[in-house]
Amino acid sequence: MKHEVSVTGLGVVAPHGSEPDALFDALLDGRSAIQPIFPDLPKPAAAATVAFDETRWFTKLQLAGVDRVSQLAVAAADLALQDAGLARDDTDPERIGVYAGCGMGGAAALEAAYRGGMRVPPLTIPAFMPNAPAAHVAMRNGVQGPVLTYSVACASSSVAIAEAAKAVQRGEVDVAIAGGSEALIVPGVVLAWQAMQTLASFQPGEAATAVRPFAADRTGFALGEGAAFVVLESTEHARRRGARSHATLAGWGLGSDATHLTKPDAAGQARALRAALREAGLQPRDVGYCNAHGTATRIGDVVESHALAEVWGADLDRLRVSSTKALHGHMLGAAGAIEAVITVLALQRRQLPPNAHGSAPDAACNLHLVSPGATAAPEIEAAISNSFAFGGTNSVLLFRRA
Known part of the structure; x- marks a missing residue:
């Protein structure tokens, strides 16, 4: 039997904020979050960054060895679960899965290690491994079902959502927390993308409008950071607990x-x-x-x-x-x-x-x-x-x- 898959929770931590409707309103109004970054780089660069207060989700002790990419993931997944109205004891933890996309892992941790010379922080490996965001989401929510990471460049979190939907459709899990995170606005990564000549060029004061999809004068994209997760469950499961379907x-x-x-x-x-x-x-x-x-x-x-x-x-x-x-x-x-x-x-x-x-x-x-x-x-x-x-x-x- 194939189950219909409902989206019951939405969670975002994005350059336009952490409220999905506020994000959407900003997009409708055409408000750009792209701005100049790292003025000391040889070439001008622009990106869309997140104003994020990690202390809302982590204590100082918990932050040890947790890269920004995992912090953003935990926050977005938590917001999605809140939106879904899903309490921890609503579902057997073995029947919940985490399906997360992440292209580059903990870029800030890796950059710090490279810049530190011989003094590399001892938690660098667990901080930058690409499956760290999924693991932190699982630990935070007591998830004991499949916890999987998809590292497929720009398609990572779309693939993660598709694979989560398949699991719900087939009845392998009752609830899937699916999405992705990325936090790669660090000088080394920006320089690498500039070397590929894929980033948009712009004149001083014009960074906000530098990215022009499908336009005749387009020159490339600007990097962004953030995280987004959805809660997926079968329509029957959602109805049984009185959940709203987006x-x-x-x-x-x-x-x-x-x-x-x-x-x-x-x-x-x-x-x-x-x-x-x-x-x-x-x-x-x-x-x-x-x-x-x-x-x-x-x-x-x-x-x-x-x-x-x-x-x-x-x-x-x-x-x-x-x-x-x-x-x-x-x-x-x-x-x-x-x-x-x-x-x-x-x-x-x-x-x-x-x-x-x-x-x-x-x-x-x-x-x-x-x-x-x-x-x-x-x-x-x-x-x-x-x-x-x-x-x-x-x-x-x-x-x-x-």
Whole structure:
């Protein structure tokens, strides 16, 4: 028997704050959290950072050996569980799982170790290992079921949510805490991304509008940090405990390009899109919104546009598209999760975040982009969130209104 999968909890710790509705309102208003960082770097850099008070979740003693990436994960997961109204004794701890995405692990711990010379902090290894966020979420909540980490670059937390949904659907767990975190705004990581020439360029005073997805003058993305988690459970389990459902996670598509480590492939992305539609039992015309991967890179945006055009065909103009990375940055391992939360809120509120800073769209990206001021979507019933990673892994999540 396959169980329907409900999203009953949303938790975010993001550059726009830790309230999902406040985050969504900021996106609707086009408020950018991207700002200049590290003025001493050879090249100007910008990122979206989180104002985070770790003492809300940790004592000074508990913080020993806990990197920022794990702190953010614990906070977002806790907020998601609170939103779901799920008490610790509501479910057998062996029937709860944690499914977490993390692309790079504890970047701050690793940076400190490199800069410390021969004096390396003794807890560096447990602080920077990529599965630390999942482990800390599990320990904090007494989870005794599967505790798994997915490190799949930009698709990490989208893959984690898809795998969690499969476990709930098959009855392997009753509750899944699924999402991801990333905290890599440290000089070494920023310099590495600059060396790849993927980060957006900008003039002084223009960092906030530097990221322009699908625009003719786009130059790349800005890094972001944060965490987002959702609580997934079968619809029957949610009803039994009187829980509210934000949305149904109706479909997911996972696959690989198997062509190139960093260059995306439209055919591979199209396969993941079709797989998500097939799992949900929907046709392209049934889906009204796409939260695009939309990194504002020269190649990536065109490839994603071609993939959507290949699958939607004559119905492409009915699919409204935006990339919210223009405003909250590219959170890498947490990107799929934060964008999944945004997609759920778009369905719930029947409003779509605009595609910011794209007043001059690229003709090669022939998409129905959501314009600022034209965000109402009164008839929307289903939406997708795309995450396409270095390494060629493609992940698509498809949500339906509750």
